[in-house]
Amino acid sequence: MSNPSVPSDAWYTEDGPETDVVLSTRVRLARNLTGFVFPSAIKSDDAESVLSLVFDAFNKLEDADRYQMVRLSHVDSIGRRILAERGVIESGTGNEPWRGVAIRNDGVISATVNMDDHLRLSAFRPGLSIYPGSQLVAGIEASMQQQIQFSALSGFGYLTSNLSNVGSGMKISVLLCLPGLCLNGLLDRAVREFLAQGFVIQGYYGSEDGSSLGCLYQLSNGSSASGNVSSQISLMEQAAGKLVELEKRSRQELYASRPTSIEDTVFRAIVTAKYARFIGINESVRLLQNIRLGLNLGLITGIANRDLTALLYRIQTAHICFVISGGSIIIEEDVQTEELRQDRLRAMVIQEVLKNADIHEGR
Numbered sequence: 001m002s003n004p005s006v007p008s009d010a011w012y013t014e015d016g017p018e019t020d021v022v023l024s025t026r027v028r029l030a031r032n033l034t035g036f037v038f039p040s041a042i043k044s045d046d047a048e049s050v051l052s053l054v055f056d057a058f059n060k061l062e063d064a065d066r067y068q069m070v071r072l073s074h075v076d077s078i079g080r081r082i083l084a085e086r087g088v089i090e091s092g093t094g095n096e097p098w099r100g101v102a103i104r105n106d107g108v109i110s111a112t113v114n115m116d117d118h119l120r121l122s123a124f125r126p127g128l129s130i131y132p133g134s135q136l137v138a139g140i141e142a143s144m145q146q147q148i149q150f151s152a153l154s155g156f157g158y159l160t161s162n163l164s165n166v167g168s169g170m171k172i173s174v175l176l177c178l179p180g181l182c183l184n185g186l187l188d189r190a191v192r193e194f195l196a197q198g199f200v201i202q203g204y205y206g207s208e209d210g211s212s213l214g215c216l217y218q219l220s221n222g223s224s225a226s227g228n229v230s231s232q233i234s235l236m237e238q239a240a241g242k243l244v245e246l247e248k249r250s251r252q253e254l255y256a257s258r259p260t261s262i263e264d265t266v267f268r269a270i271v272t273a274k275y276a277r278f279i280g281i282n283e284s285v286r287l288l289q290n291i292r293l294g295l296n297l298g299l300i301t302g303i304a305n306r307d308l309t310a311l312l313y314r315i316q317t318a319h320i321c322f323v324i325s326g327g328s329i330i331i332e333e334d335v336q337t338e339e340l341r342q343d344r345l346r347a348m349v350i351q352e353v354l355k356n357a358d359i360h361e362g363r
Contacts, residue, residue: 011108012310016127019305020296021244023175023216023312026087027133028122029141030160030169034149038161039114047098047114054113057147058102061140066105073097078325081318087124089115109140116161119150126306128244130172130237134229157225167225172236174219175204176243179293180250182215183262190246191217198222199239205285213282214289219243255297266294267359274354278343284315284350291357302356311353315346323349 012024032038033053036046055069072080072095084091088101088110100113111121121144123136151159157167165171181187194201200220203212221236255262269290273279279287292308294300313319320342323329335344 010310010313011106011124011126012313013306014126015304015306016125016129018128018244019126019309020292021176021178021247022128022240023126023177023309025125025127025129025133025175026122026173027125027130027137028120028171028173029137030117030158030162030165030171031119031121031141031150032159032161033118034151036118039116039118040161042114044096044098047096050118051098051100051113053148054111054119054144055100055102057144058111060147061143063104067102067109068105069102070100071097072099072101075101078318078322082316082322085316085318086110086313088112088122109136117165119144126309128174128237128240130174130233130240134170134172134233138229164223164225167223168227168229168232170221170224170229170232172221172232174236174240176217176219176240176247177215177289177292178217178243178247179215179289180247180252180254184250184254186246186250187215187217190243194219194239194243197239205282214285216285216289251293251297262293262297263299265290266297266299270294270300270354270357270359273350274357275351276347278340279347279350280343281315281317281346284346285312288312288315288350291354299360300357301360302358303354307353311350314349317342320345320349 016022033050036042036050039047042050051071058064058067058069061067072093075083075095080089080093080095083089083101084093086107088103089112093099093115098114102111102113104110107124109123111119113119121137121141123133125133153159158169160166160169178187181190191201200222201217204216204218205213219240221232224232227235269287273287273291288308288311291300291303292305295303295305295308324341324345329345331341331344335341
């Protein structure tokens with residue numbers, strides 16, 4: 001396999017709860033197989049055994065025909081970058097033959113084998129969907145436990161390579177767009193409050209000053225060692241819900257106090273996005289999130305939050321390179337360098353999605 005297939009009904013094209021603030025939710029379970037050392041110290045023969053056992057367990061799922069399983073050594077560099085851009089693997093993951101991935105055809109479920117742990121099973125859902133995501137991975141893990149045994153210690157929980165993942169082995173991550181808090185200067189205080197409560201919150205697209213492009217931030221539980229699965233889900237739902245409420249309030253307060261400035265930011269973003277001939281990745285992220293702000297303040301029509309979320313994946317560099325390599329897209333002859341060709345196609349992709357979007361004068 002040279003590249004992972006791009007599902008036409010990918011999860012990020014769907015609607016979900018609170019999608020005006022929350023782009024996506026990922027629930028991940030870390031598991032290790034009994035009788036084998038962690039991947040960082042494992043021998044290649046044992047790693048091969050782990051890969052075979054895990055892939056065999058996937059093959060015995062009721063909907064096994066929906067899964068694509070592959071060794072990373074069979075995925076080319078663009079394919080690995082696409083997997084990283086979708087959050088399936090970490091950027092820079094090695095391509096040793098005993099590392100593997102399994103992906104459901106809609107991208108909702110994915111798993112890595114022999115990365116940090118023997119198995120990391122993830123569910124991706126649009127919007128704020130912590131409980132549904134947890135139910136998905138729990139159901140698949142229960143089926144897999146009929147085939148393989150996971151390492152656990154009574155009174156301690158599941159054993160993982162990272163101490164923060166022991167216990168339930170569950171990590172919940174929620175991706176949020178927070179322009180109201182960013183532009184109102186309230187984000188730093190909010191971040192400090194969540195950090196003090198044991199959560200992790202960090203920029204999703206890091207920039208040089210430590211902030212995040214497009215005001216995109218990821219909120220995660222800091223540890224899975226305390227409490228049980230139900231309490232961990234409840235705490236994350238409360239934390240994410242509070243951040244959503246803060247953002248919605250800040251957004252309205254921002255527009256009430258600085259309407260002309262906000263309109264200028266939003267209108268410049270949509271005009272640039274709809275008519276520019278070249279758009280780089282960093283500029284794209286900023287433009288799309290300013291358009292999202294305008295959409296949710298009633299300043300933009302003809303587009304939905306799910307369309308903007310899907311665009312964030314489609315404009316990533318590896319995704320763009322993959323489309324260019326297919327040879328089906330015609331780019332002007334005077335656009336000759338690879339970087340400019342990427343920026344040109346990125347602009348074309350954005351403009352196709354925004355073709356019906358327009359400015360709505362709210363005042």
